[in-house]
Amino acid sequence: MQGTERDLNYKETELCLGLPGGGGGGGGENEVESSPKTTGKRGFSETVDLKLNLQSKEAGMDLNQNLETCSKQTACTKDPSKPPAKAQVLGWPPVRSYRKNIMANQKNSSEECEKAAFVKVSMDGAPYLRKVDLKMYNSYQKLSDALAKMFSSFTMGNYGSQGMIDFMNESKLMDLLNSSDYVPTYEDKDGDWMLVGDVPWEMFVESCKRLRIMKGSEAIGLAPRAMEKCKSRA
């Protein structure tokens, strides 16, 4: 059934942070669990069956409504990798559109069901702090662009093809830090100040508590510790 296929695709393409098999509400293995999702699918096929069986006037009206709804109803998510949810019956469930819209907007602005990741950003010499929501970006490059817009004298250094600093290459690192370019640093969960770019992006979002943009020369003191930590992680 087309709908069921759609459901499967939904699960597979669902973006989810977290360990597989753990929380995060996703994973393609759910079909075998007796979870609410299973019930949901049963509900759907039940509905489809009813639609096909009804020959009375009611069916005509139902289908008409659904056809209208297909064109009128927007998909509940903006993520292009997810196919649109099953077409909903007009005015059902009976939740006012005002409320439906608010919840849909909230969902879109914070990825999946996870809250935003606001961190304070300070730049040495700038009078104001800013706040950014790290979840709004999906790479160091995007973050760098955003920071450059906020602090016009900040330009990102050499971040390599994957956007990460190559900590293994000491000389490259020292070049970066010796220059007068500003370098972004961050305070991680342990309270240590690290150079931005030392871990994959998702890990960075999880562990970053605040950002500080400082002169490369000042950041030199961080480097050895950063390298140590990096090595111990690898």
Added chain:
Amino acid sequence: MSEDDERQQSPPSDLDFVSTKARNCNATGSGSAYPDQVLNNVLENVLHFLTSKRDRNAASLVCKSWYRVEALTRSELLIGNCYAVSPARVTARFARVRALHLKGKPRFADFNLMPPDWGAHFNPWALAMAKAYPWLEKVHLKRMSVTDDDLVTLAELFLGFKELSLVCCDGFGTGGLAIFVNKCRQLKVLDLIDSEVTDDDTDWISCFPEGESHLESLIFDCVECHVNFEALERLVARSPSLKKLRLNRYVSIEQLYRLMIRAPQLTHLGTGSFSPSEIAGQGDQEPDYVNAFAACKSLVCLSGFREIIPDYLPAIYPVCANLTSLNFSYANITAEQLKPIISKCHKLEVFWVLDSICDEGLQAVAVTCKELRELRVFPVDAREDSDGLVSDVGLRAISEGCRKLQSILYFCQQMTNAAVIAMSKNCPDLVVFRLCIMGRRRADHVTGEPMDDGFGAIVMNCKKLTRLAVSGLLTDKAFDYIGRHGKLIRTLSVAFAGDSDIGLKYVLEGCPQLQKLEIRDSPFGDAALRSGLHHYYNMRFLWMSSCSLTRHGCQEIAHAMPHLVVEVIRSADEEEMDTAAEILYMYRSLEGPRTDVPKFVTIL
């Protein structure tokens, strides 16, 4: 005759004749003998004290004299259907109205089941009131279309205007609001609730007049546009009587702080977004939110949390112990985030929340909130096939913990008869029971049976029940139960339920107090419609959409009942020649067919 006349069996026996003072009463018409005049004066003095509209309706039926005097002394008008009676008739009967409550569209219009521009215009009322009651102080509208011009009328033609409350209304914008707030110098209450307000790019908050304001209540959480915060702050600072303030989501938590420290006398607060704005001022220090809440010693009602960052929730701890009403229905929080809050809310009577708290969150509510009267659980994801976050488990937990429950609205994906039966036994005080199983026609997920027995138990055991909304898989048996036992039911909502005409017949024949009946997508036809002929004049309205009605059947009703207005409504793009009646909306009226019908409505 007032639209809200209900047949009262007993005359008003509770009138105490108090000692009298002769009072000027020039509207009763004179030329009558002196004793009559005295009697009228006495009557007027006494009837002046009657506030309940039911008592007043009864009093007005006693005799002509009482009718006239009651009409003189009624100061608050409640009109449940704006088309049941005309402004002219109202102003002709009632002489000294100070407050008007008016309701327009039927409730199913909220769910896009009614094409836009159906009607319920406030304009003719505004103009009639302006002529007849220039001293009018309060207007409360629900589901009406209000234009900017109407707002201007209210502001300009009613000199002492004090209270405006617009619930689920539309048709106006910030431009109209600006003029309204500017010209209403005595304004005490401006409550905009769940209304659609157009953004005319007007800074209406700045338009409140300078100097001390009389504002007691300012509710604008539904206004979806930026407000001038500095102007708002100044307004709050010069409103010493302000008790109720509900901000929209464009107010950040830092701004909320600034307002709270200026208004610690607030009793009702809507917090706005409850998250920080993107730009933070210099310095690391965040305002002391906990202190701000602690300073609001009179706070009993908290809502808002439109874009909540749960990290800030602990700020509200100081007020939890005093809260009687908490609205988290826009806050997508988990059970873990809820628990530390709810465990402090011992006095809570009204709780609105999202199903994101899951059954576990509801269990936490049940443990602490022993005074709970009203619970509403809304779905984060309002679709048929979304994940079920709450279930029969949560419902049962609530029923066991919150024995004083009077009103419940519960959205879920799956339910069992057993849980509903448990609630019917544990919560005998239930007056409102609205269960929405979002999957249409879904059976008891444990037994596979229809949900008949669950709802049956509710109508049997909850003897005070006046409002019921049913869902899930239901056969005609459920309606048999309702007709047999739901003797006090006034409002009934039915969707995707029943097997045949007899279902509706049970209800129409069995429920003598039925006032409002709204049905969609259920297999009830013309024969069922006929079985209600004896009762339709006692009802405010009947709504049936996507059922099995024909125009012919509706026509029969229209012919049989001249004081019913029978509207057949098409969705805007349908053709007229259809034999099926897509939407039937019928209501009693003293006026006959209304004159402002749009093209897609046919009055039979």
